[in-house]
Amino acid sequence: MGDRRREANSKNATAKWPIIKPKLNLQISPLKDTDLFTVQNFFTSAESKAFIKTAESLGFVHQGSQGPLKGEAYRDNDRISVNDTVLADTIWNSGLNKLFTDIxxxxxxxxxLNPNIRFYRYKVGQRFGQHIDESVSLGDGKRTHYTLLIYLSGGCKGKTKSDTNNPNDSSSEPLVGGETVFYGSRNKLVAEVAPVEGMALLHIHGDKCMLHEARNVTKGVKYLFRSDVVFA
Known part of the structure; x- marks a missing residue:
């Protein structure tokens, strides 16, 4: 698996990322103060689809875990990890930076943003069990404190003409399931976030991270862009 993952990462040098347009009127929708909030239309539909196309061209690698009995959260998804400072800076400066001016x-x-960019793919039956996201030191006094997830699929998706040519292709089906669910004390439900194409979800991580999970996908394919907000 390690060799295949390095191979996927090495393709980053030739990856053609979509052009990200500046977002002028982004609005925060708080779910739990500033510890957890969403931002609608952070990526356009065209940007989301272009990221999926590029990620698929790089090639996903399956990622599992030993499970709760071995002290690990249950994990079953496909993953790509690339290091791209230019892409991270472009997305940060497209409007995300303005949302954090008072935090x-x-x-x-x-x-x-953390230049370690990850793409996740969840097909039918795949999920990520309850877990927390750790804060990571990047050196020089920089540390990650927020998780950034951007849903590249989800919500209402109209079928295109090309979709009808692949009736057995699950990626052409509307996404069902795959909600990101957050829990508070005593496993009390705090928020349940359904994937919507282009929507960003941000939550604090590290020692204040809420327990959360990615529910089972029951139809279609869930694609995610993942990075972290860096503080210094």
């Missing part, structure tokens, strides 16, 4: 953590401010 400080321990006196530190948000300065950008």
């Amino acid at each position: 400080k953590i321990r006196g530190k401010v948000a300065v950008g």
Whole structure:
């Protein structure tokens, strides 16, 4: 698996990422103050589909786990990891930076995105069990404090003419399932977020991270863009 993952990563140098347009009127929808919020239409439909196309061309690698009995969250999805500072900076400066101007953590401010970009793919039957996201030190006083997820599929998706030519292709079907669910104390449900194409979901991680999971996909394919907001 390691060799295949490195092979997928090495293709990043020739990856043709979509052109990201500046987003001028982004609005935060708080689900739990600023610890958890969504942003509608962070990616356009065209941008979302272009990211999926590029990610598929790079080639996903399956990622599993040993499961709860071995102290790991249940995990069954497909993954790509690339390091791209230019892509991270482009997405940060497209409008995400303005959403964090008033958010400080321990006196530190948000300065950008983690250049370690990940793409996740969940097909029917795949899910990610309850877990927390760790805060990561990037050196030079920089540390990640927020998870950024951008749904590349989901919501109402109209079929195109080409979709009808592939009736057995699950990627052409509307996505059902795959909700991101957050829990508070005593496993109390805090929020349930259904995937919507182009919507961003941001939540604090590290020692304040809420327990959360990605529910089972029952129809279609869920695609995600993942990075982290860096503070310094």
